[in-house]
Amino acid sequence: MSDGDTSEEIMGATYRALCAHGYADLTMQDIADESEKSKAALHYHYDSKHDLLCAFLDYLYDGFVERTSDVEGEAPHETLLALVDAVLDKPDDDSEEFGTAILEIRAQAPYEPRFRERLTRFDEYLADELTDILEAGVADGTFDPEMDPDDTARFLVTVLTGAATERVTAGQSVECTRRMLAEYVETHVLAADREVEA
Amino acid sequence: MSDGDTSEEIMGATYRALCAHGYADLTMQDIADESEKSKAALHYHYDSKHDLLCAFLDYLYDGFVERTSDVEGEAPHETLLALVDAVLDKPDDDSEEFGTAILEIRAQAPYEPRFRERLTRFDEYLADELTDILEAGVADGTFDPEMDPDDTARFLVTVLTGAATERVTAGQSVECTRRMLAEYVETHVLAADREVEA
Numbered sequence: 001m002s003d004g005d006t007s008e009e010i011m012g013a014t015y016r017a018l019c020a021h022g023y024a025d026l027t028m029q030d031i032a033d034e035s036e037k038s039k040a041a042l043h044y045h046y047d048s049k050h051d052l053l054c055a056f057l058d059y060l061y062d063g064f065v066e067r068t069s070d071v072e073g074e075a076p077h078e079t080l081l082a083l084v085d086a087v088l089d090k091p092d093d094d095s096e097e098f099g100t101a102i103l104e105i106r107a108q109a110p111y112e113p114r115f116r117e118r119l120t121r122f123d124e125y126l127a128d129e130l131t132d133i134l135e136a137g138v139a140d141g142t143f144d145p146e147m148d149p150d151d152t153a154r155f156l157v158t159v160l161t162g163a164a165t166e167r168v169t170a171g172q173s174v175e176c177t178r179r180m181l182a183e184y185v186e187t188h189v190l191a192a193d194r195e196v197e198a
Numbered sequence: 199m200s201d202g203d204t205s206e207e208i209m210g211a212t213y214r215a216l217c218a219h220g221y222a223d224l225t226m227q228d229i230a231d232e233s234e235k236s237k238a239a240l241h242y243h244y245d246s247k248h249d250l251l252c253a254f255l256d257y258l259y260d261g262f263v264e265r266t267s268d269v270e271g272e273a274p275h276e277t278l279l280a281l282v283d284a285v286l287d288k289p290d291d292d293s294e295e296f297g298t299a300i301l302e303i304r305a306q307a308p309y310e311p312r313f314r315e316r317l318t319r320f321d322e323y324l325a326d327e328l329t330d331i332l333e334a335g336v337a338d339g340t341f342d343p344e345m346d347p348d349d350t351a352r353f354l355v356t357v358l359t360g361a362a363t364e365r366v367t368a369g370q371s372v373e374c375t376r377r378m379l380a381e382y383v384e385t386h387v388l389a390a391d392r393e394v395e396a
Binding site for chain 1: 220221222294295298301302304305307308309314317318321349350352353355356357358359360361362363364366367368369374375377378381382385386
């Protein structure tokens with residue numbers, strides 16, 4: 001196995017172990033049980049469970065960037081909504097259990113600076129992507145020039161975070177959020193003289 | 199001590215213990231240590247830590263309803279923003295530690311139906327209050343008659359949930375959310391011929 005394959009295999013095992021056990025009770029042995037590696041081999045690659053989970057958050061971040069960086073629409077508002085959809089639509093194999101484990105990890109952020117740093121990176125990346133799209137839409141006249149791209153991007157990230165939290169806490173679908181964000185883009189982001197061709 | 203005083207004292211101790219220890223590591227002994235009661239006395243009132251925490255969520259719910267049910271503004275949009283502020287402004291004594299413990303409890307919802315039931319009650323109550331205000335504003339002509347009060351209320355709850363999650367995960371202030379929601383109410387909720395007197 002190459003180093004890359006080994007790391008990929010361990011990340012897959014970490015994913016499965018988080019789904020099965022959640023974050024709070026997770027042990028290196030749980031991850032080893034989901035992996036082809038022994039617990040000793042895991043410790044050879046990662047000093048601690050904490051190190052392994054930091055590497056796992058980096059791995060998720062790379063996947064998130066890959067999944068969201070190539071969205072594109074014909075016009076800026078379509079690109080914006082495509083990005084929103086890419087964030088709301090979890091990959092097919094993402095389970096409720098996994099969303100729950102991620103929320104558990106989010107709740108550790110105040111005690112774990114290395115978790116906070118990595119979780120913040122997701123939000124910053126997403127805010128930057130949204131800001132770029134919003135600025136492009138202002139530049140080409142599609143979007144309202146009075147709209148503040150930074151604040152609007154930050155607001156959209158808050159909405160998406162809320163939808164992810166509610167999915168775990170209340171088992172609630174994201175359809176209402178998707179519909180309301182489409183409406184928000186139409187009434188708040190688009191320039192007044194633009195109409196959306198639905 | 200009356201039953202009410204005893205229960206109030208135990209709820210205060212639970213609050214302090216959650217702030218000091220978080221949810222995952224919390225024990226009945228930790229709560230007893232913050233209380234005038236012994237661990238045995240706590241067990242006399244509550245069969246398990248889980249029962250005590252359910253009672254604590256009920257206690258928080260009562261406080262939340264009290265804090266948010268009497269907000270009132272001169273006009274529906276002012277009442278709406280006053281309610282948003284009442285949710286965003288945590289009580290003075292609420293610490294970051296407490297918000298973190300609540301997010302930990304939120305992350306347990308899929309495994310703990312009694313937690314989920316109680317957490318959902320907060321969101322349902324808030325959505326109902328918001329819907330009432332939105333419907334009143336449509337009825338008196340302040341709000342856009344095309345606006346769907348149920349969907350809009352649900353969306354506002356999602357935004358407020360996102361702001362609470364980000365406060366924990368990223369240590370982020372709620373000021374941007376507050377500003378953007380005020381703008382949202384202005385551009386999306388108010389009838390087109392209304393202007394906000396700022």
